[in-house]
Amino acid sequence: MEQKKQNIALYWIAKGFISFFMVFSAYFSYSHPTDLKMLGFPDYFRIELVTLKIVGAIVLLFPFTPVRVKEWVYAGFIITMVSALVAHISTGDLLSKIIFVSVDLLLVLLSIRYVSKRDLASQKI
Structure with missing residues (x-):
């Protein structure tokens, strides 16, 4: 029983991390x-990106969100992070920014791996 409580806590910490990072990134x-x-993106894309990051972060925190929807949110976040990494590298941005995005991408990938196992286990067929 104690292990189950610990797994639930880790599950919510992982989800919380992803949501917090995306809201911070949107801000x-x-x-x-x-x-x-400076990275070459137009201003309208900034507004779209901010809006979708906030919506995605909120959707992940709702417990009744279907697993399929969560998978699409995770996919969108990964595409966003990979695109940010490519943009920073291709524009010759500071190494510190490249490392920051790389570490965040890695942490999001690790979090998604854990969260997706929990979401799939809780899905009722």
């Missing part, structure tokens, strides 16, 4: 519009 993108312009 940073919204409050620093010149950073995305």
Whole structure:
């Protein structure tokens, strides 16, 4: 029983991490519009990115969200992170920013691996 409680706690910590990081990332993108312009993205894309990150983060925290929807949110987050990594590398951005995005991508991938196991285990067929 104790192991089950620990797994549930880790599950919510992983989900919380992904949601927190995406909301923080959305806030940073919204409050620093010149950073995305320096990476070559138009301003309308910044607004779209901010909106979808916030919506995705909220959707992940709802316990009644279907697993299929969560999978699409995770996929969107991974595409966003990989795109950010490619943009930072291709524009010759600071190594610190490249490392930050790389570490965050790795942590999100690890979190998704754990969270998806829990979500699939709780799915009723």
